[in-house]
Amino acid sequence: MNLKRILFLAISVIITSCSGDDYTDVSNENPGTSTDASVLQDIFGQNIDLDNLLNYADQGIPNYITQDNTLENDITDAKATLGRVLFYDKNLSTDNTIACASCHQQAFAFSDQNDVSTGVNGVTGRHSMRLINARFARESRFFWDERANTLEEQTTQPIQDHAEMGFSGENGAPTFQDLLTKLEGLNYYQELFQSVYGNTTITETRLQESLAQFIRSIQSFDxxxxxxxxxxxxxxxxxxxxxxxxxxxxxxxxxxxxxxxxxxxxxxxxxxxxxxxxxxxxxxxxxxxxxxxxxxxxxxxxxxxxxxxxxxxxxxxxxxxxxxxxxxxxxxxxxxxxxxxxxxxxxxxxxxxxxxxxxxxxxxxxxxxxxxxxxxxxxxxxxxxxxxxxxxxx
Known part of the structure; x- marks a missing residue:
């Protein structure tokens, strides 16, 4: 690894360890920043096209559905697209074998046909809950015991669970900060975060809001x-x-x-x-x-x-x-x-x-x-x- 890359990673660690997310949010579809389309095409083919984003923000909702627990994290096509990538990326686990989608599979209404799901260091303690119409639920707390007060808070807890995705810091395991550094080293996240936020900084807050937007976009009204x-x-x-x-x-x-x-x-x-x-x-x-x-x-x-x-x-x-x-x-x-x-x-x-x-x-x-x-x-x-x-x- 050359000196320039070492300095880049060191600076990234300092930036991402700051509390909160104080950077300009330019995710309202077209931030006006350039990206390398070839990088994304190598990873996603035609599945991700930043110039022609799929519709997450303006889906039809029946007029008799009036509950909406989005709070201040309104769905945008750009952030939900980033959330989709994060949701399916096995790099969010310590050994690159488990993604959110491993336990929440589209074919089963974003649940798991296994009784409990396999993680990097064991199995989940409870059956994986279906992720259908989370945006429209009266109950805005998450997990079976409601320990997460919001969906945003919920999204990164499985990543930090020692059994599930492993970035727990327990028993010598990598920490969540290690995950942020790992993601910053992936060129497609540099492109995606640049496109969505106007810079390549990756923080827990940004992961949470993007994952939550993707999950809230999953709806079933047909x-x-x-x-x-x-x-x-x-x-x-x-x-x-x-x-x-x-x-x-x-x-x-x-x-x-x-x-x-x-x-x-x-x-x-x-x-x-x-x-x-x-x-x-x-x-x-x-x-x-x-x-x-x-x-x-x-x-x-x-x-x-x-x-x-x-x-x-x-x-x-x-x-x-x-x-x-x-x-x-x-x-x-x-x-x-x-x-x-x-x-x-x-x-x-x-x-x-x-x-x-x-x-x-x-x-x-x-x-x-x-x-x-x-x-x-x-x-x-x-x-x-x-x-x-x-x-x-x-």
Whole structure:
């Protein structure tokens, strides 16, 4: 390595160790800075074209979707493109084998069909959550135990997890600062950051905002439910495109238990069907790989959208411990909750003052109808759209 390169890396370390991100943000599509297109073409081929960015910022959203937790990190095509590259780049792991996309795969609604995902130093402690419509969730905290207050905060925690992507600084492992230096040494990031930010400086803040923009751009609103919802005034009306079984399931989903319904809507409100931010534990308290341990800290869940893919196949096991392998098993769990040993069980699942656990008395036909309705929440485009696909040339 020549002296000029050594000085460049040394200066980069000093710059990126500064707190915050005090550099000019010129990411609003055309920063007016030159890039070497041949560098990007060598890595991405025609998948990344900075002069013709794919549409992340101006996607169609149904008028009945009103929740938006973007805060101040509005999606731009440029930053979301950078986020796409980061999301699929295995260089974000210490041994160059694991990317965010390794555990959150487009083919499975950005989840993993494995019960827990393989990392550089072991496996994840919990099943990888689907990343569908994160932008439109009422719950803006992330991870199953909600330990990240924002999506931005969440994005770099797996990178710094010793088991997952390894930049933990533990037991002699590289630190997050080592990752920043590593990325600065990759010529395509010099080109991308120059294009997006007007300079080549890489900071954690910039990684977070770009990754969060890409993840928030992942949306699924082309389901059978959405087609039906667009034709009626509200969810309580019969959907003309639904079968009788699907409309029955919708009715059960929306109707409260004291009116012989399942009351799912209480925690999973339409039209996004995400989790209520005030929810406590749902009665599943297992720990993957340990039959005797319990975990009552789980209070978050992904949206109910795209539990199945567009072929009706389950996008991996369900719940944080991957303990339920069918939607029928999930519905049977909620039909008869065991409250034993669970001091954090949500009040809505306690089954009244006695707190013995919810018992809905749903019949097999009721469960079949509920499953038919939940299947209508799955879209098609999210599994194949190029803008969410791997940009790297194989």
């Amino acid at each position: 389901s059978k439910y959405d087609s039906g919802r667009a034709t009626v005034q509200n969810d309580n009306q019969q959907f003309p495109n639904f079968t009788d079984l699907e409309n029955t399931g919708k009715d059960l989903f929306f109707r409260p238990p004291n009116q012989n319904g399942a009351g799912c809507i209480t925690c999973h409100a339409a039209p996004e069907f995400d989790i209520d931010p005030n929810s406590l534990n749902n009665g599943v308290i297992g720990v993957f790989g340990n039959a005797t341990a319990i975990d009552i800290t789980i209070t978050r869940a992904p949206t109910l959208r795209d539990i199945f893919n567009d072929q009706g196949v389950l996008n991996g096991a369900l719940m944080h411990d991957a303990s339920l392998t069918s939607l029928t098993a999930v519905l049977e769990h909620y039909n008869d909750i065991d409250a034993t040993g669970n001091a954090n069980l949500d009040n809505r699942l306690k089954g009244g003052p006695a707190g013995n656990g919810q018992n809905l008395n749903l019949s097999a036909e009721n469960i079949e109808a509920l499953e038919a309705f939940i299947k209508t929440l799955s879209g098609t485009n999210v599994y194949t759209d190029t803008k969410w696909s791997n940009p790297f040339i194989d």
